[in-house]
Amino acid sequence: MNAENIDIVLVNTTHSGNIGGVARAMKNMGLTRLTLVAPLKYPAPEAVWRAASAGEILENARVVETLDEAIAECQFVVGTSARARRIPWPIQDARQCAQRIAQHSATERVAILFGREDRGLLNEELQRCNLHCHIPTHEAYSSLNLAMAVQIVAYELRMLQMGGQEGLPEDADWDTPFSKAEDMSRFYEHLETTLVDIGFLDPAAPKQLMPRLNRLFNRVRLDEMELNILRGILTETQNAASRSKN
Numbered sequence: 001m002n003a004e005n006i007d008i009v010l011v012n013t014t015h016s017g018n019i020g021g022v023a024r025a026m027k028n029m030g031l032t033r034l035t036l037v038a039p040l041k042y043p044a045p046e047a048v049w050r051a052a053s054a055g056e057i058l059e060n061a062r063v064v065e066t067l068d069e070a071i072a073e074c075q076f077v078v079g080t081s082a083r084a085r086r087i088p089w090p091i092q093d094a095r096q097c098a099q100r101i102a103q104h105s106a107t108e109r110v111a112i113l114f115g116r117e118d119r120g121l122l123n124e125e126l127q128r129c130n131l132h133c134h135i136p137t138h139e140a141y142s143s144l145n146l147a148m149a150v151q152i153v154a155y156e157l158r159m160l161q162m163g164g165q166e167g168l169p170e171d172a173d174w175d176t177p178f179s180k181a182e183d184m185s186r187f188y189e190h191l192e193t194t195l196v197d198i199g200f201l202d203p204a205a206p207k208q209l210m211p212r213l214n215r216l217f218n219r220v221r222l223d224e225m226e227l228n229i230l231r232g233i234l235t236e237t238q239n240a241a242s243r244s245k246n
């Protein structure tokens with residue numbers, strides 16, 4: 001595991017105190033990289049109070065406007081969620097997820113996303129992920145406080161790091177690097193316009209086609225060469241479609 005490759009990403013946090021609580025949880029467990037996506041109120045004194053002796057994590061935190069910016073360079077993205085969503089995604093508990101995160105972080109940039117206090121992560125944000133993480137709670141109340149959810153995931157990572165037995169992912173010997181989130185996002189846009197061009201996707205009634213295709217490719221994970229091949233196929237498909245219209 002390489003903690004330097006793991007980004008804790010907080011999306012649209014409402015209560016600044018929670019940001020401080022997250023910083024503390026991270027420092028306690030040896031994580032350092034915090035990214036804040038459009039926090040409601042930040043910097044804020046409540047964050048500093050709750051961070052206690054973890055002030056440097058706040059000082060070094062990256063503040064960005066969009067999730068796209070936050071995860072652009074990441075090759076493995078995990079979304080945490082308190083409840084199941086409409087389209088089932090590959091999902092694991094915090095302990096299993098920590099194992100995957102620790103393994104990938106040895107060689108790749110990894111992001112772990114945490115959502116808003118009131119609504120969690122939006123479906124379109126969860127669809128950007130390779131894996132979903134659920135902390136198994138009592139069925140009477142599934143939603144943890146944001147900083148406590150970060151604490152649990154960070155603790156599982158800490159336990160693995162101390163054991164030193166996390167190993168490497170199955171695809172550690174791959175010949176080509178895995179694609180970054182920003183390239184995947186361009187690919188999905190290209191795929192969507194092509195599917196519209198050839199009449200397969202009706203923009204007036206898109207149904208769940210794009211989320212399902214997102215899930216397919218995020219489940220497999222495309223390397224950079226595979227992604228380029230698919231981009232080439234899409235471009236030629238668009239060319240063929242426009243030739244047949246003329």
Ligand code: SAH
Binds near residue numbers: 115116118121135146
């Ligand atoms: N009411 C929201 C929960 C928000 S809690 C909802 O129903 O989705 C704020 C954040 O803490 C969540 O977005 C998630 O990142 C994390 N979190 C809270 N409880 C969790 C759980 N049981 N498993 C995984 N993450 C959880």
